[in-house]
């Protein structure tokens with residue numbers, strides 16, 4: 001989603017801004033732009049539709065001078081992606097970049113129009129520039145005008161502003177969308193994503209909700225929502241990220257799929273120790289699950305499907321009722337939350353607007369707020385009572401892969417800890433599951449060494465227009481995830497269904513043109529899955545079954561195509577079956593020639609609701 005960069009530096013800002021914007025590319029965008037205050041104090045800007053290379057080309061022919069600048073990658077919300085709607089928006093003495101949505105922009109736009117200030121774009125963001133420049137026209141100093149502007153805005157936003165004649169000033173504000181200030185030597189930076197600042201500085205401070213900041217090369221003055229001067233904690237970034245290093249893979253998504261064994265090993269060993277021979281769970285130590293009457297799990301997209309798997313695990317093993325919901329629905333249905341409830345929010349980025357809003361709804365209502373995130377400095381992490389980092393490492397591909405399996409691993413460990421607290425699981429079963437979990441990275445490594453056979457199936461998938469995924473029990477959420485993965489990167493229509501639900505409607509879709517992918521590990525539901533498979537084979541479906549080989553043979557059945565899986569503990573099957581569904585989507589998208597790492601219309605971090 002949109003990205004913001006700001007710099008007050010010693011060198012020409014434009015090339016540095018463009019490089020920093022490249023580090024935000026992975027978030028998804030459709031246009032970009034930069035603005036500077038030139039040495040003569042005037043504002044200037046360049047904007048372009050499409051990839052950043054378009055902006056770079058423009059800068060070759062029309063260079064942009066100035067050592068103070070702001071930059072933006074835009075993911076369109078209001079107004080189509082064209083140059084007119086691209087940021088920065090400049091009006092009079094003000095240039096603005098904005099992430100988020102100004103919800104009252106129509107009212108403001110009407111008011112401004114009546115005062116002779118007409119909008120020229122279709123965006124909500126332009127309103128900020130017009131409003132601020134109107135206050136300056138009326139005689140306000142830039143900072144007074146910017147603060148007055150903030151008071152007029154409602155919605156969620158992160159803003160950076162430059163002013164004509166001010167070569168040592170950036171005004172920044174955060175209300176709902178993240179912003180970090182980066183400190184250099186006689187230089188200062190601003191970023192919507194601290195990682196984008198990494199090569200420039202490791203020293204950052206995150207603005208808190210309602211903060212605004214006045215940046216100069218000498219430092220940053222930060223003010224809270226009441227206008228009091230405040231200091232925000234300085235954090236030293238210890239992550240390193242290389243946005244160019246695909247380690248020999250063709251795409252970040254492929255690299256991240258192959259990183260899963262090592263990422264899982266990291267995630268598992270962070271929360272598990274067994275030096276005494278008895279497994280110890282090093283997570284949620286302050287929660288005694290015997291006192292917990294309900295668990296709520298909330299997330300979006302792939303993270304929501306991880307929650308779906310966890311519901312099956314927690315209810316079966318720890319015997320605690322679990323409610324799951326997608327964050328955008330949860331936040332507005334005002335669910336009652338009794339006190340002994342633990343609310344868990346799962347998010348790779350830790351910045352998803354709906355998940356953050358759902359967390360805020362539960363704050364003060366639920367007994368404990370737990371977040372499971374990949375970015376420990378994110379907004380969701382910072383507003384939680386306890387943070388469980390998934391240790392997946394930076395995920396650059398827009399489609400989530402290694403974050404999903406690492407989320408599952410952490411959720412499973414949390415389930416085991418809860419089941420142990422409540423004495424619902426024997427120590428033998430705990431040891432067995434823990435051992436199986438520890439062996440998992442090796443199993444996945446071996447599996448990933450031999451995935452070429454998936455390419456033939458993917459080639460066939462790439463020529464179809466509809467695909468169904470079926471699963472039962474723990475495989476139902478995997479069927480949903482398989483369909484999401486395929487549709488988001490290959491643009492092929494796909495749906496996931498609980499196998500038993502097929503007869504209640506979706507079976508009408510089946511004919512010989514629809515591939516049906518059945519996830520059927522050899523577990524207690526295997527025979528039922530095979531019955532459902534027969535139902536679709538009888539209707540001439542082109543069936544692809546993902547299963548462990550013995551199970552299929554024992555059932556005496558042959559599907560048209562089968563994908564052989566390693567044998568493993570059925571409880572861990574979601575962590576294993578995630579791989580073939582990710583790979584099928586990946587290879588299919590490659591055959592179709594889509595933009596795998598940055599699929600159309602999608603953003604990595606969804607900071608608007």
Ligand code: F6R
Nearest residue numbers: 301302303347348349352399400
């Ligand atoms: C799909 C995908 C999305 C995210 C969703 C939540 O591959 O990546 O569905 O899972 O947007 O994002 P986070 O986990 O950052 O809250």
